Amino acid sequence: MGSEVSGRVREDKLASYFSWDPCNDDRFASSIVGAGHIGGKGRSLLFGMKSLLESGFDELVSTEMPESIFISIEAFDKFLSQIDDLDNVLEGEPERIEQRFLDAELPSYVRERIASFLECIDSPIAVRSSSMLEDSLKYSFAGKYRSRLLHASGDLNERVLAIENEIKRIYARTFFPTAVEYRNKHKLGDDKMGIIVMRASGKWKGRYYFPTTAGVGYSLNLRRWCTRLNVEDGLLRLVFGLGTMSTRRGYARIFSLSNPNLRPEGNHPYNVMRHSQESFQMIDGDRGDIVTYNINDKGILDYLLTHYGRELGEYAQVYREDDGNGYWENLDLSYFRQQEDDSKVCITFERFTRHNPDFFTRMQKLLKHLEDSMGAPVDIEFAYEPSERKLELLQARPLWTGCCESKFDERDLEGKLVILKADRMVTDGQLENVPYLVYVDHKIYVTAANKHEIARAIGEINKKLYPNSYILVAPGRVGSSNPALGIPVQYSELTNCKCIVEVGIPVLGFMPELSYGTHFYSDLEIDNVLYMPVFAGEKGNVFREEWFESTCCEKMQDLGIKIYKGSFDVYMDCARNIGIVAVRKGTCDGENMEDR
Structure with a gap:
C-alpha cells in the first residue's frame, strides 16, 4: 500500500x-x-x-x-x-x-x-x-x-x-x-x-450553542475494518454537537464513504451500543464556555426534544435489554413520556445514514476534489446542519501518510510464536528485534482505583527503557481521557514506544476504537508508531493470554504491569488486513530493568 x-x-x-x-x-x-x-x-x-x-x-x-x-x-x-x-x-x-x-x-x-x-x-x-x-x-x-x-x-x-x-x-x-x-x-x-x-459553527438553541453534527474527514481510509473497503474510499468521524468531541479518544460514528452502513464494530446491538456516542458538547451562553452532557442526563432529553422534536430520532436510538440480548427502537415521543430502567439513548446516526445518502456522496466528492487540488491526500474538519444541508469547512490540509511497504511473508514466522493477531484496521509496517514488551493486565486494571497512577508508571517505564524501544499492549484505548475506557497515558509518555496494541475485552467494557482525527492518532502517524487492535475471542484474532501469564517477566504487581525482555517482531499487511506480534522462541529471560 x-x-x-x-x-x-x-x-x-x-x-x-x-x-x-x-x-x-x-x-x-x-x-x-x-x-x-x-x-x-x-x-x-x-x-x-x-x-x-x-x-x-x-x-x-x-x-x-x-x-x-x-x-x-x-x-x-x-x-x-x-x-x-x-x-x-x-x-x-x-x-x-x-x-x-x-x-x-x-x-x-x-x-x-x-x-x-x-x-x-x-x-x-x-x-x-x-x-x-x-x-x-x-x-x-x-x-x-x-x-x-x-x-x-x-x-x-x-x-x-x-x-x-x-x-x-x-x-x-x-x-x-x-x-x-x-x-x-x-x-x-x-x-x-x-x-x-x-x-x-452552530446555532443558538436556547441557552446553548452548537452545530447538529460535526467531525473530521479523510480522503484515504488507511485503516480498513474489512477487505470490502478500499483505501481510496475515504472516511468520516462524525459526532453530534461540537466537533471538539471528534478529536478525542472518545466515541464517534465512523463511516466509510463508499459504504456508510458498514460499521467497524459490526451490527450486533450490544457492540453498537458500546461504541455509540452518548456524551456531547455545547457552548453554554451563561458560562461562556464548553460544557459536556450525556444525552441520558436528566433534563437533557427534554431540552433536545424542545429544539429538535422528531428530528432527534435521525441521530439517536433507544437501546433496550431483553434477556441479555439488546435491541434497538426508534426514538419517538412515547419514550419521553415513559422511560424504562432497562433502556438508554445512544447517538447512533442510524436513520441519518439511511435518509442522507447525498451527504456521503457529497463528502466523498469534496475530499477527492481537495486531494486533487492540493496534490496529496487531505484531512478536513467540518460542521453540517442536516435540516438545511449547510456544510461549513473549518480546516483543510494535506494528510501525512508515512506508511511503508509491507514485506510480510508467512515464512517470517518460522521459529516464532504469534502472541497477538489482528484482522482489521492495520496499515503497512514492520518492526524486528524489538527488545521489550510492556503489558497491562486487564484483570487488574479493570478494578484498579489508581488508573492514573498506572498511566504515570507507563511514562516512567518509557524513560527507564531509553534508548531501547518497546511494544505496549494494554486493554481498551491507550490515551483515553476516560480511564474506564483505557489507560489515560499521555502521548509524551510514550516517546520510545514503537507499537501499540489495544486489546478488546468486551465483557469488561474494554473496546479499541478507530480514532482517525484525534490528536493522539495524528502523533502516531507522524512518528510512524504502529498500531493494531486485537479483539479477544473473535475469529481471526489472537490474544495468547496464557503466554502473558506464564512467561518470565518483571512485575509491578500492584499496578498490573509486566515487562518482558526478548526479541519481538511486528508484521502488518494492509492489503490482507493482518497484524501480528510474534516473539522469537527462547528469547524471554525475565531480566529486571534494575539489572541494566
Whole structure:
C-alpha cells in the first residue's frame, strides 16, 4: 500500500498549493489582518475554499466558511518586539510567560480589526493557532498549540478583551514545553504564530450553542475494518454537537464513504451500543464556555426534544435489554413520556445514514476534489446542519501518510510464536528485534482505583527503557481521557514506544476504537508508531493470554504491569488486513530493568 499512497502525491499540484498566497486573491485579501504569511492552518483553509469555489460543482461551491479574520505573522513579530527582556521571559516557567504576554499589548490595528469583526457577530468565537510550521506536509502540530471556543459576553470592549487575551495565550503557547519539545524532537527549529478568529459553527438553541453534527474527514481510509473497503474510499468521524468531541479518544460514528452502513464494530446491538456516542458538547451562553452532557442526563432529553422534536430520532436510538440480548427502537415521543430502567439513548446516526445518502456522496466528492487540488491526500474538519444541508469547512490540509511497504511473508514466522493477531484496521509496517514488551493486565486494571497512577508508571517505564524501544499492549484505548475506557497515558509518555496494541475485552467494557482525527492518532502517524487492535475471542484474532501469564517477566504487581525482555517482531499487511506480534522462541529471560 505504501507505493499506492505515495503515488497519490502530485508534486506539481503540491508545489502550486505551497506557492499560493491568499493575500493576492481578492476573495480573501480583505479578511487578512497585517502583511505577509498568515500561517499554515489559515492558508490551507483558504486554499481549500478557493478550490471548492472554482470546482464548478454546485454541491462543492455551496460549501461555506464561517466569517473569519486571519491575523498574520507580522502581528506576532510586532507583539514580541515590545516585550522587554524577552529572552529572559522565555526562559521562565509557562505561567510566567503567559502572564507577561497577557500584560503586553497587541498592535493597535489588530485590536481595531477584532472590534469591527465582533460588531457584526453575536455568536461564540473560535480562536485558533495558525503557525508557520503548521504549513508542513508532515507535521500537523495537532494539540501542541492552543485553540479555544468561547462566548465572550458583555459589551463590545469586554468581548474584544476576551479575544485579545486568547490570542496572547496562543502566542505564549509557541514557547511552552509541549510545543518546544515537539519541535526539538523533529528538528524543526523556531516557529511563528498566526491566528484565525472565526465565528463558531452552530446555532443558538436556547441557552446553548452548537452545530447538529460535526467531525473530521479523510480522503484515504488507511485503516480498513474489512477487505470490502478500499483505501481510496475515504472516511468520516462524525459526532453530534461540537466537533471538539471528534478529536478525542472518545466515541464517534465512523463511516466509510463508499459504504456508510458498514460499521467497524459490526451490527450486533450490544457492540453498537458500546461504541455509540452518548456524551456531547455545547457552548453554554451563561458560562461562556464548553460544557459536556450525556444525552441520558436528566433534563437533557427534554431540552433536545424542545429544539429538535422528531428530528432527534435521525441521530439517536433507544437501546433496550431483553434477556441479555439488546435491541434497538426508534426514538419517538412515547419514550419521553415513559422511560424504562432497562433502556438508554445512544447517538447512533442510524436513520441519518439511511435518509442522507447525498451527504456521503457529497463528502466523498469534496475530499477527492481537495486531494486533487492540493496534490496529496487531505484531512478536513467540518460542521453540517442536516435540516438545511449547510456544510461549513473549518480546516483543510494535506494528510501525512508515512506508511511503508509491507514485506510480510508467512515464512517470517518460522521459529516464532504469534502472541497477538489482528484482522482489521492495520496499515503497512514492520518492526524486528524489538527488545521489550510492556503489558497491562486487564484483570487488574479493570478494578484498579489508581488508573492514573498506572498511566504515570507507563511514562516512567518509557524513560527507564531509553534508548531501547518497546511494544505496549494494554486493554481498551491507550490515551483515553476516560480511564474506564483505557489507560489515560499521555502521548509524551510514550516517546520510545514503537507499537501499540489495544486489546478488546468486551465483557469488561474494554473496546479499541478507530480514532482517525484525534490528536493522539495524528502523533502516531507522524512518528510512524504502529498500531493494531486485537479483539479477544473473535475469529481471526489472537490474544495468547496464557503466554502473558506464564512467561518470565518483571512485575509491578500492584499496578498490573509486566515487562518482558526478548526479541519481538511486528508484521502488518494492509492489503490482507493482518497484524501480528510474534516473539522469537527462547528469547524471554525475565531480566529486571534494575539489572541494566
